[in-house]
Each structure stands twice: as structure tokens, then as C-alpha cells.
Amino acid sequence: QVQLVESGGGLVQPGGSVRLSCTASGFTLDYYAIGWFRQAPGKEREGVLCIDRSGGSDYYVYSVKGRFTGSRDNAKNTVYLQMNSLKPEDTAVYFCAANDYCSRYGHEYPDDYWGQGTQVTVSS
Numbered sequence: 602q603v604q605l606v607e608s609g610g611g612l613v614q615p616g617g618s619v620r621l622s623c624t625a626s627g628f629t630l631d632y633y634a635i636g637w638f639r640q641a642p643g644k645e646r647e648g649v650l651c652i653d654r655s656g657g658s659d660y661y662v663y664s665v666k667g668r669f670t671g672s673r674d675n676a677k678n679t680v681y682l683q684m685n686s687l688k689p690e691d692t693a694v695y696f697c698a699a700n701d702y703c704s705r706y707g708h709e710y711p712d713d714y715w716g717q718g719t720q721v722t723v724s725s
Contacts, residue, residue: 610719623697651703
């Protein structure tokens with residue numbers, strides 16, 4: 602059974618950091634690009650960045666460049682989203698999704714290859 606599980610979210614103060622993990626089971630992440638998406642209350646889901654198969658990242662939200670970093674550990678079948686200098690506007694549910702290629706559009710990722718999401722709340 603294909604599954605992606607995010608973890609690491611929580612409440613963090615403005616300016617703080619958090620690292621999200623996305624661990625796969627039932628398939629090998631090596632062969633997939635992994636997109637990180639987020640959905641804030643009352644807003645549409647947006648692509649944040651995508652980690653390609655070689656470990657490079659495509660950024661889709663200008664405001665996170667320089668603050669967020671994507672990485673992967675294929676030995677652990679896990680990808681990460683390191684988020685630094687967090688701002689209240691980063692508050693959202695964060696999702697990871699797997700696809701054959703990087704895309705900022707969530708509808709291009711197969712339905713079965715999404716995690717359930719993890720809440721990140723940035724507040725003092």
C-alpha cells in the first residue's frame with residue numbers, strides 16, 4: 602500500500618524554525634520528485650517547492666526562497682522541508698506529494714501519492 606506520512610509540524614514562534622519530514626512506504630522515493638504544498642485557512646492549496654530526483658529544488662513561492670530548503674535522504678525513504686525565519690503567513694497545513702516530475706500544480710500529482718498533511722502554526 603502506497604503511503605506518505607508527514608510529521609514535524611506544530612506551533613512555532615515567529616522567526617523560529619521547524620523541519621517537516623515526509624516518509625514513504627509501499628514505494629521507493631528514489632524514483633520520484635516530491636512536491637511540498639501548503640493550504641492556509643480560507644486559501645487555495647499552493648505549491649511551495651519541489652525536490653527533484655537529484656535533490657535539487659524548484660521554488661514556487663518567492664517569499665520562501667532563502668528561508669525554506671528541501672532535501673532528501675533516499676536511504677531513509679524520506680524527504681524534508683527545513684523552514685527557517687518563519688512568519689505568521691507561513692501558517693498552513695503542509696502536504697507532501699510524489700510525482701514523476703516536479704510541478705507546482707497539485708492536480709498533476711496522483712491522488713494516491715499524497716500525505717495527510719501536518720499543521721504548522723506560526724504565532725507568538
